[in-house]
Every structure is written in C-alpha cells, then in structure tokens.
Amino acid sequence: GEDVEQSLFLSVREGDSSVINCTYTDSSSTYLYWYKQEPGAGLQLLTYIFSNMDMKQDQRLTVLLNKKDKHLSLRIADTQTGDSAIYFCAESPYNTDKLIFGTGTRLQVFP
Amino acid sequence: KAGVTQTPRYLIKTRGQQVTLSCSPISGHRSVSWYQQTPGQGLQFLFEYFSETQRNKGNFPGRFSGRQFSNSRSEMNVSTLELGDSALYLCASSGRENTEQYFGPGTRLTVT
Numbered sequence: 001g002e003d004v005e006q007s008l009f010l011s012v013r014e015g016d017s018s019v020i021n022c023t024y025t026d027s028s029s030t031y032l033y034w035y036k037q038e039p040g041a042g043l044q045l046l047t048y049i050f051s052n053m054d055m056k057q058d059q060r061l062t063v064l065l066n067k068k069d070k071h072l073s074l075r076i077a078d079t080q081t082g083d084s085a086i087y088f089c090a091e092s093p094y095n096t097d098k099l100i101f102g103t104g105t106r107l108q109v110f111p
Numbered sequence: 112k113a114g115v116t117q118t119p120r121y122l123i124k125t126r127g128q129q130v131t132l133s134c135s136p137i138s139g140h141r142s143v144s145w146y147q148q149t150p151g152q153g154l155q156f157l158f159e160y161f162s163e164t165q166r167n168k169g170n171f172p173g174r175f176s177g178r179q180f181s182n183s184r185s186e187m188n189v190s191t192l193e194l195g196d197s198a199l200y201l202c203a204s205s206g207r208e209n210t211e212q213y214f215g216p217g218t219r220l221t222v223t
Binding site: 096 | 115142144146153154155156159161166167169201203205210211212213214215216217
C-alpha cells in the first residue's frame, strides 16, 4: 500500500537543531524528497535522496535514510525563524513520476 | 530560468460549473503533474503528462481531466463542480531525468 506518515507538529528554539521524521511503505521507491511549504505558497523542493544512499548533506540540511526500516529524517542545523513552515516528505515509486506525500510536519521556531 | 507558472492564482466558482486551470512548466521540462491539496486529504496526485500523453492517473472521478500541449503547457479541467473540489491545485514540472519536481504557486479554487 501507499502510505507516508509524519508527526504533525515540532517546536524548537532558534539556534537549535530540528529533526523531522517520516516513515514510508513502498520499498520500490527510488527517490525520497523533502519539500517546504510556507503559508499561501506552493511547495519548495529542499532536497532529495536516492534510495541506495544512507545520508545526504546540503548546507544546513542533512537527510538520513534507513531503507530497512523505511524511515527518512530531515535535520535542520541552526534552525532560524525563517524555517517555520510545513515540511512534507514524499516518495516516488519505481518507474513513475507520481509523488506520494506525507501529512506534513508543522515546524514552529521560537526565539 | 523562470519557474513553474499557474493561472489563475485564485478562482471562485459555483456548484455545477466547470473550471479550467493552466500550468506552464519550466522551459525544457516535458513532464507535468497535478496535485490537489486540501486540509482534510492533504496532497493527492491527480495525473501526470509527458509529451502530450497521460502516463499516470490518481484516484479521482472522471470529472477531473487534463491534457498537455505540444509546448508542454498543461491544463486541467473539473466539470460539474462540487463544494468538496475547493482546494489548492498544484502543478509540478520535471526535466529529462524526472528526478526533481518543481512546483508552481498553485491555483486556489473556491466552490460556493
């Protein structure tokens, strides 16, 4: 089945690290993505990881993939108020451009 | 390079009417996908087009249809609108590798 799960809320202090978690079910997924959505806006592609990788780092963002447990996480270092948004993980099943999205995690950063 | 553009940005329609939404992909991108976003159902895949052919379709009724033109621009149409069709409709385009999908700002449709 197709199901991607995320926790709904995360609140962190400015300057701390944020870790957003996601579990997915389709083991055939070739790519896994993280998108950011700010109020009233579309989705901004933050980063993605190929399914044969364990980790990918891109400036303040670190993606960890545990394929055995079908668990994906996004770590944001030195979280800023501008990082406050909803974060979606998504999987892309094999041989398709279709994205299956999680429910989204609302990240709130307080001073 | 210009991003994905969607028109119109906002739309108000009445139940029973039909609506057409437009999406222009990033220059050079040939794949266009459509998604519906609602508070209750989240982000759901509608359909995907590549080189004017529908490659994938989500679980939506036949009232939802789309097409893609030779210049890769895409339109989606919803006929006989229902209140539940009120949503943010997002379009995404991807290039040759189909690895990175870039989204437009969306069209917010309100059905009254």
